[in-house]
Amino acid sequence: MTFDPGTVPTALDGRLVTPDDRRYHLLRSTYTTVGRPAVVALPESAAEVAAALRLARDQGLPLAVRSGGHGLAGTGTNAGGLVIDLSAMRRVDVLDCATRRVRVAAGARWARVAQALAPHGLAISSGDHGNVGVGGLATGGGIGWAVRHFGLTVDRVRAVEVVLADGALVRADAATEPDLLWVMRGAGAGAGIAVAFEIEAVELRTVGHAQLAVAVDPAGETLRRWEEAVARSPRELSSAVLLTARGAQPVAFVTAVVASDDRALIREAVEPLLGIGDVLGQQAHQVPYPELVSTAHPHANTGQMPSLTTSGLLPEIGPDAARALVTAASGPQPALIQLRSLGGATHDPAPDDMAFPHRHQKTLVVASVFPPDDRDTLTRAADGVLAHADGAYVNFESHRDADSFARAYPGPTGSRVTEPWKRYDPEGVLRPGRT
Structure with a gap:
């Protein structure tokens, strides 16, 4: 199917970029892969992420999701489909200095995270480059410059806000949706779209x-x-x-x-x-x-x-x-x-x-x-x-x-991963071509 702009929901007004938009050449690709999507959605809230997801489903468009960073596999773009680009969702908030709990939106890049946490004397070991996006790394692993001191990024994730394939927004933590939290920490790409993480930082200046x-x-x-x-x-x-x-x-x-x-x-x-x-x-x-993941690193991925x-x-x-x-x-x-x-x-x-x-x-x-x-x-x-x-x-x-x-x-890990993938996304909307 092809993209039909006449059926775009009002929730996405001003949020869609098509090939005739001057911004398209800066948004269509990942760091490694030149894409040719029919449309790129730039949501600014979980509700808009859900609306973009429904749009892709309703129009039968291939779907790709990216947090805005490197995306080495190139799965953050496609040809002829819809790309949900989370880069406009980039807030970083310190929720509690005493417990070092921070909330990081999935579209932030790690340079921004390091810069935002530095005045509080806090840090999160993430990737090794400031242009890496939060969402992809924090659902896959996260081997950063302080990995032996901090652990993997996923080791310090305490909660994830997730838009599921049916558009529902859920919070996954140890008490609520623990199975979803389990899979989001290491294999999250097949279960839902992470829009924000609560992470326990460390004191590090x-x-x-x-x-x-x-x-x-x-x-x-x-x-x-x-x-x-x-x-x-x-x-x-x-x-x-x-x-x-x-x-x-x-x-x-x-x-x-x-x-x-x-x-x-x-x-x-x-x-x-x-x-x-x-x-x-x-x-x-x-x-x-923050010099290790410098704010000089982020760039457009073309x-x-x-x-x-x-x-x-x-x-x-x-x-x-x-x-x-x-x-x-x-x-x-x-x-x-x-x-x-x-x-x-x-x-x-x-x-x-x-x-x-x-x-x-x-x-x-x-x-x-x-x-x-x-x-x-x-x-x-x-x-x-x-x-x-x-x-x-x-x-x-x-x-x-x-x-x-x-x-x-x-x-056994593979079996345990595929079970929540199928439960939370039974049609495989978020994992085209995957197991």
Whole structure:
């Protein structure tokens, strides 16, 4: 079917953008994918989200929902359908400083969240870039710069306001709709449209921030030493690695963030990283937390970074996995390889506490390729690494197919995810093409 502007409900007056609107080219796409929707809805309330959802259903239009951020999988746009863009819903409110409870609308980006919470001395560990949107991340996981200190973003979500597929607005918390809360924390995209979250923040103003460039040996022992150093470190340390090849020499660009303003603790946490290999360069300083997810980051998403991405969660970087990582980053058709530290607070919840069951792995590995490389290139580059993985992180999966679902939600978790998906969205309106 095609979009019929003559049947638009009055609730959406002034909220719809069509291809003849000068704003359309800034709203039709995600960061990775150029879209061609028939119409983009810009709701400013849950009632308007419900009206847009009903419009898509009534006209038989394919539906996509996005919170306005990166959306690596490209599922936040479509061709010929309706896109619900939540970016106008971006309020951030501190509800209770004593309990550090904050309400964050799903269309905010994490740069705005960090800036709004900073005057209160609070922070939420989220993504690693200020342009990432709240809604997609806070329903999928959330591995941020303070992940070992804070946990995943979903670990601190205490309530979610959700528009269901039938247009009803419900609040999901531990006392009301606990099954919906369970699935929204890790697999929310298939159950409903999250419009706001109540999240328990942490007290955090200033962090230690170190960056190292370290030569990587062919066997990848440098990467094994990095993982071991992080695992032995205080929980305040979180780290990430960008692994790339400069000619014949693989190099690890290591970022370390220490969630503390205690200089002695920062030094204690960072110094072991200096011993993981031949350090080619280093810098360290203390910065306000919002600088890590800066307000300079947000930008319009116009499909400017076409890419394909997959992921794996490693229980440990053993010798074979280490060699596979080096090969993936420096082989004849290399992928961009990133590592993110886990452990610490991410291991505190039980695997069945929420729809993110991966509570024993130490490292997330993310592999990405860019045109002209394709999915086959990504598979060839990443398979050697993923053979050592136990699970995947849904927000870094470009292809939302049965295989990625089974890796993100293995075994009983998958069954427990699909049950509320079918109950809250029996027609699969919110999960076209998904399990």
